[in-house]
Amino acid sequence: MAAAVRVNQAGYLADEKKYAYVMGDGGALDGAGFTVVDEDGRTALRGELGPSTGKWNSAYDTVRTVDLSALTRAGTYRLRLTGQDAGRSRPVRFRVGSARQVTRPLLEDGVHFFRTQRDGEDVLPEATGREASHLTDERAVVYASPHYDSATGRTTDTGLTEVAGPVDVSGGWFDAGDFLKFTGTASYAVAQMLTAVRDAPAVPGLPEEARHGLRWLDKMWDGTDGVLYSQVGLGAGNDRIRSDHDVWRLPEEDDALTVEPGDPDYFVKYRPVFRANEPGDPVSPNLAGRVAAAFALAAQTEAEDDPSAAGRWLAKAAAVYAKADTRPRGALVTTVPGSFYQEDAWQDDMEWAAVELARAADVLDDGRRARWEREAAGWARAYVRSGARGTLGLADVSALAHADLLSSADAGEEVSEVLEADLGRQLEQGGKRAAGDPFRAGVVLTDFDAVPHAFGLVATAELYARATGDHRYDAFAARQRAWVFGSNAWGTGFVVGAGERYPHCLEHQVANLAMSRTGKGDILRGAVVNGPNRADRLRKPSPSDAVRPCSAAPEGHAWADFDGRGAGYVDEVGAWQTVEPADDFTSTALLALSLVAARS
Structure with a gap:
């Protein structure tokens, strides 16, 4: 060969x-x-x-x-x-x-991806050729979370129990290739975007797109009752209740359904809303922390142009932060069902919230700055002592929190040493993996989220260099960027539109269906996919009849020719394990590349 x-x-x-x-x-x-x-x-x-x-x-x-x-x-x-x-x-x-020359088109494409993910009235037809969608979310009903069979992943309930409503949860972004909307992923994406707006060179459209996500996130927080809504849409149903994942279609088709209560497709059109907490109860700290961080970052980025709005965002951030359950028992609240996005760490989310509150208080001359900064340091120590330490990704935001706390003049020598050591630990962990990989990838190729974790390592290396002045990890970060964009066994980049070879047959309903209707081959430009995964997970997909068949492979080869060390990759619709894009994947790439651009 x-x-x-x-x-x-x-x-x-x-x-x-x-x-x-x-x-x-x-x-x-x-x-x-x-x-x-x-x-x-x-x-x-x-x-x-x-x-x-x-x-x-x-x-x-x-x-x-x-x-x-x-x-x-x-x-x-x-x-x-x-x-x-x-x-x-x-x-x-x-x-x-230069850093600016290389990253600018990638960053603009990342913003483009989020524009294609929009739901509600503010859909952008020029991006996808489609129409406004899920207008019934403007008066959605709140339901109790259904029960699930751990073996099948399907709900065991014959119906859903209404508990409140109606509430307006319209707008926002679709989470991935489906049409569900999650507070956990949206808050993570919004906060990363706002960090880029605050700390990196301007990217056209990025502030506006961050505000689009922020407006939806604001709807998910009911400050009157102290309730945080965690999700819009049913992710897993059964034979009597069809869920979002049971139908392959364009999102505007949901609005055209004619259904009555009890019909299998009722919750496809009239999408349920689920709570993260009951009125009066505390909020799972992972969600409370990242939502508070997003609101506090909004306060920081609005402070100069609109101090009144910034003050309102700070008040909301403080309220959500105060609702956090800091003695959680059992599983953390993520999604319904929780198997979609699992999370063990939560002290990192609280650290992130506290340090962003402190930074917002600083620019707004709020007297609570010192208290929030002390609390951030306490949460940083608690995270380091925990047994759930990871690297930057949806389930671990410690790198973002550590870097911002390190930038504080009042962090203190002892805390600074802890923060620097843990940032270094994350990069050393990636470096040890890279030393054993022929292409120097610092991630686990047989696990989910390989590509976003690679971008997370790039962002962490940039944050480390900024905070410490130590550039020892720059070469490592360069190799992670190179791996993501084609210096890997498969010879493909994992960001749509970047380079000459990239994913074409995404597990994404709008890209799959709207491309065939409009002829636009770049609909999902900027989307970041999972990339390689464990090879034995990649069995031949069985898409529904509604899927437009699509399969792409290198000329003269099958993707399997390049599989190795237990890792595989395939570019084929239905292969969600490798080519389904997601908001958290793309927002991590946006932040990482924004920090690289800031070198200029």
Whole structure:
């Protein structure tokens, strides 16, 4: 099998360490070298392949590095192999540019993705060609959470029990490839967007899109009764109650249904709302923390232009924070059912809320700043002592909280040491994984969320360097970016529209159906997918009759040719394990790339 060259298709930064990879037969690659030519065909760099980083699979028993770091001039280049295997290997294009040049189109595409995810009246037809959707969410009914069979994942109830309403929960974003809306993921995305607005160069449309999500999040908080709504839509039903996941369609088709109570599709049109807490009860601390953080970040970003609005956001953030259940028992509240998004850590969410409250109080001259900062330090220590420490992603926001607390002049030496050590721990954990991976990926390729966790490591490295002035993890972060954008075994990027090869057959109803109707092939530009997963999870999908068939593979290959070390990838509608995009995936990428752009 011909050697395969893998590069960062989105582009390398001119001033960073730059690596490509060649995977092939060890004997055939012995003595091989490489040549890089520029746009005018002139040789810009040549050299020998670096040492083997390990075996990938039986067909590609060695992976060799190509050091491109000497290329510092912005431009587009072609890399080709020289030596005995060169004749069967095609030249590969890549780009070099400044941080701003490389990240700007990626950031604009990330905003585009969220625009395509909009629900309610504010749907943008020019983005998708579709119409306003789920207008019945304007007067939605609140129901008790149904019971679920842990083996099947289906509800055991024959109906839902109404408890309150109506409430207006219209608008917001669809969570992923389906049409459910979750407070947990939306608050995470909004808070990351607002962090980027606050700390990074301006991205067209990003503040407006963050406010779109923020307006919906505000609807999910009932300050009068002290209730936080956690979800809109039924995620899993049964033979008598059809759920969002049981129907493949465009979202506006739900509004056109003619249904009565008791009909199987009743809750597809009249979508139920579920609570995170009962009136008077505390709120699960993971949700309370990240919602409070989002509101407090809104206060910070509004403070200069609209101090009155900023004050209202601060009051809401403080109210949600005060409702947190800081002695939770049992499972944390995430979604209904909870298996959709599982979470063990919660002290990190409380730390994030407290430090953002303190920062908002600082810019608004509120006397509670010192108290919230002390509480943030306390939650940071509690997180470090917990047994649920991870790296940046939907289930762990400690990196964001630590970095903002470190930026405080009053954090104190002892707390600063704890925070720096834990940020370093997260990056060292990724570094140990990368050392054992031929492509230097710092994530678990056989687990869910490999790509967003890679972006999380990029963001964490940027945050660490900002907070400490220590750039020891810059090269590690560059390799994680490169892996996400094509320097991996499959030779594909995992962000739609970035580079020459990226996902085309997404597990996403609007992309699948609206593309066939409108002919727009870039509907979900900017979407970030899960990427590789455990290979034995990727059984042949069985999509419903409503799905537009779609399958894409590299020319002359099946994706399985590149599977290795238990990890697999496939670009086919129905393969939600690898090509379903999600809001939290894309918001983490937006934040990471915004922080990279800020280097300029």
